[in-house]
Amino acid sequence: MSTTSLSNIRKELKKEQRSLLFKRFLSNKLLLTGSFIMLFVVGVALIGPFFLNYTPYQMVVENRLSPPSAEHLLGTDNFGRDLFSRVVYGAQISLGVGLAVAVITSVVGLVIGLLASYYKTLDHILMRICDGLMAIPGILFAIALMAALGPQTQNVIIALSIVFTPHIARVVRSKALSIREETYVEAMRAQGASPLRIIFLHIAPNTISPLVVQATFIFADSIITEAALSFLGAGVPTPDPSWGNILYDGKLVIFNAWWMTVFPGIMIILAVIGLNFVGDGLRDMIDPHTKPRSKKKRVNLFRFNSQKARG
Amino acid sequence: MIQVRNMKKYYQAKKGLNKLKSGNTYVKAVDGVSFDLRKGETYALVGESGCGKSTTGRTLLRLHDATEGEAIYNGKDLFKLSNKEMNKVRKDMQMVFQDPYSSLNPRKRIGNILEEPLNIHNIGNKSERTDIVMEVMSKVGLQVDHYYRYPHEFSGGQRQRIGLARALVVDPKVIICDEPVSALDVSIQSQVINLLQSLQRDLGLTYLFISHDISVVRHISDRIGVMYLGNLVEEGYTDDVIENPKHPYTKALLSSVPLPDPNVQRERVILQGDIPSPLNPPSGCVFHTRCPFAMDVCKTTVPQSLNLAGNHTVRCHLHDEGITTEEKKVVNA
Amino acid sequence: MTTELLNVEQLRTHFFTEKGTVTAVDDVSFTIHEGEIVGLVGESGCGKSVTSQSIMRLYDEYMVEYEGKIEFNGDNLLNYPIKKMQKIRGDAISMIFQDPLSSLNPVFTIGKQIAEPLMLHHKKSKKEAYERAVELLALTGIPSPEKRVHEYPHQLSGGMRQRAMIAVTLACEPRLLIADEPTTALDVTIQAQILNLMRDLNNKLQMGIIFITHDLGVVAELCDRVMVMYLGQIVEEADVKTLFEKPLHPYTRGLIKSIPQMTGERKSELSVIKGNVPSLTNKPKGCRFSTRCEFADEKCLEEMPPLKTHSDTKKVRCWHYEEIIAREEGGHVHASST
Ligand SMILES: Nc1ncnc2c1ncn2[C@@H]1O[C@H](COP(=O)(O)OP(=O)(O)OP(=O)(O)O)[C@@H](O)[C@H]1O
Ligand SMILES: Nc1ncnc2c1ncn2[C@@H]1O[C@H](COP(=O)(O)OP(=O)(O)OP(=O)(O)O)[C@@H](O)[C@H]1O
Ligand code: SF4
Ligand code: SF4
Ligand SMILES: [Mg+2]
Ligand SMILES: [Mg+2]
Numbered sequence: 001m002s003t004t005s006l007s008n009i010r011k012e013l014k015k016e017q018r019s020l021l022f023k024r025f026l027s028n029k030l031l032l033t034g035s036f037i038m039l040f041v042v043g044v045a046l047i048g049p050f051f052l053n054y055t056p057y058q059m060v061v062e063n064r065l066s067p068p069s070a071e072h073l074l075g076t077d078n079f080g081r082d083l084f085s086r087v088v089y090g091a092q093i094s095l096g097v098g099l100a101v102a103v104i105t106s107v108v109g110l111v112i113g114l115l116a117s118y119y120k121t122l123d124h125i126l127m128r129i130c131d132g133l134m135a136i137p138g139i140l141f142a143i144a145l146m147a148a149l150g151p152q153t154q155n156v157i158i159a160l161s162i163v164f165t166p167h168i169a170r171v172v173r174s175k176a177l178s179i180r181e182e183t184y185v186e187a188m189r190a191q192g193a194s195p196l197r198i199i200f201l202h203i204a205p206n207t208i209s210p211l212v213v214q215a216t217f218i219f220a221d222s223i224i225t226e227a228a229l230s231f232l233g234a235g236v237p238t239p240d241p242s243w244g245n246i247l248y249d250g251k252l253v254i255f256n257a258w259w260m261t262v263f264p265g266i267m268i269i270l271a272v273i274g275l276n277f278v279g280d281g282l283r284d285m286i287d288p289h290t291k292p293r294s295k296k297k298r299v300n301l302f303r304f305n306s307q308k309a310r311g
Numbered sequence: 312m313i314q315v316r317n318m319k320k321y322y323q324a325k326k327g328l329n330k331l332k333s334g335n336t337y338v339k340a341v342d343g344v345s346f347d348l349r350k351g352e353t354y355a356l357v358g359e360s361g362c363g364k365s366t367t368g369r370t371l372l373r374l375h376d377a378t379e380g381e382a383i384y385n386g387k388d389l390f391k392l393s394n395k396e397m398n399k400v401r402k403d404m405q406m407v408f409q410d411p412y413s414s415l416n417p418r419k420r421i422g423n424i425l426e427e428p429l430n431i432h433n434i435g436n437k438s439e440r441t442d443i444v445m446e447v448m449s450k451v452g453l454q455v456d457h458y459y460r461y462p463h464e465f466s467g468g469q470r471q472r473i474g475l476a477r478a479l480v481v482d483p484k485v486i487i488c489d490e491p492v493s494a495l496d497v498s499i500q501s502q503v504i505n506l507l508q509s510l511q512r513d514l515g516l517t518y519l520f521i522s523h524d525i526s527v528v529r530h531i532s533d534r535i536g537v538m539y540l541g542n543l544v545e546e547g548y549t550d551d552v553i554e555n556p557k558h559p560y561t562k563a564l565l566s567s568v569p570l571p572d573p574n575v576q577r578e579r580v581i582l583q584g585d586i587p588s589p590l591n592p593p594s595g596c597v598f599h600t601r602c603p604f605a606m607d608v609c610k611t612t613v614p615q616s617l618n619l620a621g622n623h624t625v626r627c628h629l630h631d632e633g634i635t636t637e638e639k640k641v642v643n644a
Numbered sequence: 645m646t647t648e649l650l651n652v653e654q655l656r657t658h659f660f661t662e663k664g665t666v667t668a669v670d671d672v673s674f675t676i677h678e679g680e681i682v683g684l685v686g687e688s689g690c691g692k693s694v695t696s697q698s699i700m701r702l703y704d705e706y707m708v709e710y711e712g713k714i715e716f717n718g719d720n721l722l723n724y725p726i727k728k729m730q731k732i733r734g735d736a737i738s739m740i741f742q743d744p745l746s747s748l749n750p751v752f753t754i755g756k757q758i759a760e761p762l763m764l765h766h767k768k769s770k771k772e773a774y775e776r777a778v779e780l781l782a783l784t785g786i787p788s789p790e791k792r793v794h795e796y797p798h799q800l801s802g803g804m805r806q807r808a809m810i811a812v813t814l815a816c817e818p819r820l821l822i823a824d825e826p827t828t829a830l831d832v833t834i835q836a837q838i839l840n841l842m843r844d845l846n847n848k849l850q851m852g853i854i855f856i857t858h859d860l861g862v863v864a865e866l867c868d869r870v871m872v873m874y875l876g877q878i879v880e881e882a883d884v885k886t887l888f889e890k891p892l893h894p895y896t897r898g899l900i901k902s903i904p905q906m907t908g909e910r911k912s913e914l915s916v917i918k919g920n921v922p923s924l925t926n927k928p929k930g931c932r933f934s935t936r937c938e939f940a941d942e943k944c945l946e947e948m949p950p951l952k953t954h955s956d957t958k959k960v961r962c963w964h965y966e967e968i969i970a971r972e973e974g975g976h977v978h979a980s981s982t
Contacts, residue, residue, distance in 0.1 A: 014459065017459055182414075183409075183410055184413065184414050184416045186369075186374060187406065187414055187477065188427070190401065191401060191427070191431050191432075191481075192401040193431050201427075202416055202419075206416070206417070208418075359831035359832065466920045466921075468920065469920070497858065497902060498916065498917040499687075501902035501904075501916045501917075502918075505913050505914055508913070523831070523832070525832070526861075526906050527904050529910060530904035530910055530911065530914070531911070549910065564833060566836075568832055568906065569835070569836075569866075570861055570864060570906055571860040571861045571888065572888055573865075573884045573885050573888055574888075581833075581836050581837055582833045582836075
């Protein structure tokens with residue numbers, strides 16, 4: 001076997017792998033739909049600004065609460081600001097907050113979960129802290145944190161990250177605990193791999209799919225929670241637009257300006273549904289176990305049936 | 312090559328409600344096992360489930376710490392080495408596991424799985440590692456294009472080849488095979504057995520072969536150690552042990568093996584009762600609760616390892632000449 | 645011959661899975677007589693369990709479709725309504741599973757699990773049923789059965805649990821017992837006990853037993869007749885002695901030759917059947933064994949051989965078995981000589 005032919009084979013196999021991955025992506029309806037929705041939402045946030053005639057802060061008082069028209073595609077708000085431009089910039093802020101929270105919680109939660117799963121003492125300490133954090137209702141805790149930290153966008157991110165990290169840590173830890181018992185981890189120990197190598201190179205990749213799923217939910221959750229915080233006046237401070245505080249403003253005039261609640265509402269729903277689709281779809285795609293192992297099921301089936309048979 | 316002396320491994324029993332009742336209770340998984348592993352041979356450990364075969368293998372590799380005893384390799388006691396020194400030894404001593412499904416990381420490509428031992432032991436650079444791996448893959452009968460595949464794309468037999476390749480990449484001297492063929496189908500089993508044998512011939516490997524399948528063990532091993540409840544009850548050359556078993560347990564074990572030949576009529580020794588729990592092993596000879604020849608001494612005195620002709624050792628009072636024939640009067644029959 | 649108990653004709657079991665329809669059992673026909681033990685052997689995934697569970701119709705009806713006939717006592721079980729089927733399960737036909745822990749219900753005592761079907765199917769009083777339970781436990785060789793009836797499955801060892809499971813299945817004196825790898829999870833010394841027990845019970849109670857296993861040794865020890873399965877089909881059927889002495893099908897021959905023996909030469913190279921079992925979704929077009937068979941030719945690749953009756957007791961599914969045998973005339977392969 002010469003090295004050149006080997007490297008050729010290697011290249012070709014890589015190509016084949018890529019096309020396989022692409023095929024799997026195309027055959028995954030959930031992921032495809034979710035991706036399109038997210039593409040749209042993200043597109044609104046990123047490309048939207050180029051089509052705007054107004055800044056989100058530009059007030060034209062005489063045009064207050066005007067309904068959707070050619071001039072203002074989505075109408076104007078109670079200060080006469082263009083709603084379309086507020087929704088577009090709101091998308092940037094809401095998605096930005098969600099993404100930041102998802103990334104921060106994933107990284108921190110992954111490390112905490114992995115370490116907790118491997119070291120017993122650390123586990124006790126970290127998990128008790130997580131339990132404590134999870135015992136308090138998320139939104140209350142976030143409000144309290146915002147009150148302490150002050151109303152600023154970064155603080156929203158910090159507060160939400162603290163609220164959601166335990167969820168990720170839990171998910172990662174429980175997966176890692178079962179992975180730890182697998183024979184291939186023992187095989188690595190038999191090779192003399194250091195604990196950190198085992199944790200981050202061999203256990204961590206196996207926790208990724210539940211983590212990604214959880215992270216997309218948290219992405220979605222933080223958009224909602226941020227909206228809720230803003231809705232309660234404890235989120236992204238005005239005059240910066242976020243979907244949440246547009247809704248907050250819209251609440252007061254809901255009976256004479258439906259567009260102020262409907263359009264940001266639709267965006268929130270789209271983003272959340274899109275993210276959930278992407279999460280579920282990704283889980284299906286990343287997971288290489290395509291065949292479920294049916295053995296267990298069959299035994300249970302019998303038990304169920306025999307119970308029925310016995311009355 | 313490796314001398315194991317009086318190796319013991321006790322697990323602390325799970326503390327349940329019993330914690331209140333007694334102090335520490337132990338699962339005596341391996342209770343004083345001694346044997347030698349000679350260069351180039353296949354030494355088989357046989358015995359029923361839970362008798363401590365796997366624990367013996369794992370303890371040798373220090374996957375958990377031995378409770379007592381020593382294992383001399385290259386003049387050094389493995390159990391006393393520092394972690395650093397032990398990691399060096401691990402390059403020489405590899406392990407193949409029973410379950411071909413859980414012993415490969417499902418998230419890693421075959422190539423990465425096989426390169427990992429080389430990374431751990433810092434052997435070669437990136438492309439040299441790939442070359443070594445490709446070479447070993449062809450040795451165990453895998454194709455080059457398997458390099459980028461994931462484990463779930465392989466059948467049990469192929470996975471076991473991958474497991475074997477993982478052990479072989481660091482060029483070991485000893486391989487501990489923990490039931491490498493038990494999970495495989497008959498027609499695949501013979502493929503893997505043949506592979507193990509030809510690798511041994513070509514590379515001069517030493518195997519510690521753990522199995523409960525006596526016909527496989529008979530086929531592949533040079534010497535056999537029979538384990539029962541954490542004890543090595545009989546040891547000798549394969550032919551001697553199989554043709555002429557001395558210990559009552561070995562006799563029963565051999566006669567229980569179903570033979571694929573309906574014409575053979577055998578005298579069977581069917582044992583009564585179940586294997587006692589290693590939490591609370593019987594006093595004296597651990598086998599006395601099921602032994603058809605149990606005597607009074609057996610209940611009280613632990614039989615010592617007796618050397619018979621031809622390097623055949625057995626732990627049973629029946630073969631102890633210090634015990635008179637009267638005392639050997641059968642009690643349990 | 646004694647009375648016919650079960651007659652399966654051209655059974656096909658199709659599963660509806662997300663990847664399309666999978667035919668796990670494909671044209672399986674056999675007959676079981678009263679008082680005989682018939683072995684069903686084959687490698688993992690060849691459809692042994694599906695065959696047995698199809699007889700009991702244990703799969704959820706919406707995910708499976710059966711074709712063919714399963715005649716029990718002259719009635720086709722496939723035509724029974726589910727209610728009637730449930731009456732048969734655990735009564736006239738019962739089943740033992742591989743894993744003794746998961747097939748006993750952990751929250752009921754052993755006694756209750758034996759007594760329940762008796763009270764249900766045979767309308768016995770509680771007292772009678774429990775007395776019978778003790779008898780059955782004694783029959784299966786469990787020591788101090790009076791005490792054991794009141795114990796839970798987790799309090800018994802593996803071998804005892806399997807005995808208890810056997811007692812449960814025997815409760816209603818089934819005419820047909822299907823044992824799906826009842827000893828695979830057990831140690832050899834315990835397996836020897838259970839095999840002995842099965843033989844005794846069969847002698848005493850004269851029911852028909854289908855014994856599923858992948859261990860040819862167990863078949864040789866226990867069974868009267870054997871059926872060898874490969875990829876959803878029966879490829880050979882014979883009485884035990886002739887099967888081991890003169891296997892006809894190339895697969896059976898390969899299988900028998902590939903097991904390490906307890907006598908004869910050691911350390912030799914074992915003969916192997918090359919390759920792997922193809923998956924059900926990727927079955928060869930003609931003979932199912934053609935991808936691994938050394939005698940395969942054009943015809944084998946194109947056309948599926950039928951299960952042909954070779955003699956009274958032997959059936960084989962191969963186009964060329966006669967030529968293959970003839971070629972080796974004189975020095976036929978003997979099971980234990982390899
Ligand atoms: N990590 C552990 N903690 C506590 N007890 C253990 C542990 N591992 C094994 N044991 C106990 O030690 C005894 C010996 O186990 P071991 O795995 O060595 O048996 P074995 O001979 O390999 O059996 P098998 O054939 O089933 O693999 C068993 O009773 C088992 O329950
Ligand atoms: N409920 C099901 N749905 C789809 N396919 C199934 C189902 N049950 C079994 N199969 C498939 O049918 C085939 C035969 O399975 P079966 O359980 O009968 O094998 P077996 O011969 O009993 O093997 P083993 O020795 O491993 O028990 C397998 O390929 C399996 O994947
Ligand atoms: S020492 Fe006694 S009990 Fe133990 S095996 Fe020998 S005869 Fe049996
Ligand atoms: S029919 Fe052909 S391929 Fe099939 S077993 Fe016979 S000879 Fe082999
Ligand atoms: Mg083991
Ligand atoms: Mg099965």
